[in-house]
Amino acid sequence: MSRVGIEAMNVFGGSAVLDVMQLARHRELDLTRLNNLLMKEKTVALPFEDPVTFGANAARPLLDRMSEEEKGRIELLITCTESGFDFSKSASTYLHDQLGLSRNCRMFELKQACYAGTAGLQMACNFILSGTSPGAKALVIATDISRYILEDGDDVAAQDWAYAEPSGGAGAVALLVSDTPHVFQLDVGASGTYGYEVMDTCRPAPDSEAGDVDLSLMSYLDCCEQAYRAYEAKVEGADYRDTFQYLAFHTPFGGMVKGAHRTMMRKVAGARGAEIAEDFERRVAPGIGYCGRVGNIMGATVFLSLAGTICNGAYPDPRRIGLFSYGSGCCSEFYSGVVTPDGAKRLRAMGIEDHFDARYQLSLDEYDQLLRESAFVRVGTRDTVVNQDFVARTARSAQSTSPAAGGSPRLVLRAIKEFHREYAWID
Secondary structure, X not given: OOOOEEEEEEEXXXXXXXXXXXXXXXXXXXXXXXXXXXXXXXXXXXXXXXXXXXXXXXXXXXXXXXXHHHHHOEEXXXXXXXXXXXXXXXXXXXXXXXXXXXXXXXXXXXXXXXXXXXXXXHHHHHHHHHOOOOOOEEEEEXXXXXXXXXXXXXXXXXXXXXXXXXXXOEEEEEEEEEOOOOOEEEEEEEEEEEEOOXXXXXXXEOOEEEEOHHHHHHHHHHHHXXXXXXXXXXXXXXXXXXXXXXXXXXXXXHHHHHHHHHHHHHHOOOOOHHHHHHHHHHHHHHHHOOHHHHOEOHHHHHHHHHHHHHHHOOOOOOEEEEEEEEEOXXXXXXXXXXXXXXXXXXXXXXXXXXXXXXXXXXXXXXXXXXXXXXXXXOOOOOOEEXXXXXXXXXXXXXXXXXXXXXXXXXXXXXXXXXXXXXXEEEO
């Protein structure tokens, strides 16, 4: 069987973060509810950041490591997002331009809520497996933002997003997909999908979100079980407890994953009590650490969990990881792949945690001021010069690779002229 999967990957967790518990106290939220989030900090998208800057800043360090010949073999670019800012023009065109990809490259944008990233990965893998262009590579960029905007006179406590605010993040994960899957080799054909129409969450307008939290939780749990059952039916000998040395979940917040894993261990594996808690710490917890430092980034979150699993897990020999991807509305998939000791070493060399540590720590006053000034660029803006106040303050966040590698430039949004977005790379 042909080999395919992730040759290289990188995470960009933004330029600035906010302490979640400080925010909760500031908002006078119920801290017992917040403890269940298993969140430490959340990325805040600044005025000069959008899905393009996040995606480009995730992908640039991967391309900087490639020769021009290798870069020229990227023949497919898929952007996966529910944060698109144009109902016609794909964000892929901006990414293609800013990353300097070949003009003989197919590009488009995918939308299926938080499932979009997995849809992009599977589509890219099938392109490679088709053999229609031997040696070709694909670049999949999952990029999303959550933004909360206050109009003059609005009361923060009265907002229907008051409890979603602490877990809503921003960021991107870039995946280089090829037939040399150094980081993650996909188990070809080993997947189970499950989906149906449900109005659990939606974006009725580009800058707003709505939904039913309880319905979303029940749909997530239902899909987790049924997608795995579909996987089990296709993969002979599959066992939820024993087949996978690690598990990576789409992580809206850590407590949701903990509940889903507990349910799966009870219903599918027949486990109880202390065994479930031990299994969570051993197989699942390594993957939620990064999610707890960025927040929910929709289609990229399952890959953020995968990155955490690879970087924080132990790989004395090849280990199989089971992934559960869920997108509201809904579509879900359970699939798997293998990570080798070399693959873990390669991803750790990207310095993802160094990047997280280098981000600017927003004060609560700075954060509230950003919300109240409505300094963010609204979808549909025709002409504007973008607020650059935080560019200098967040300069260290450009270290999206390990310090030893010298870092990469950072892309920022400068202006919009006649709806066209203008960007610049800065050191």
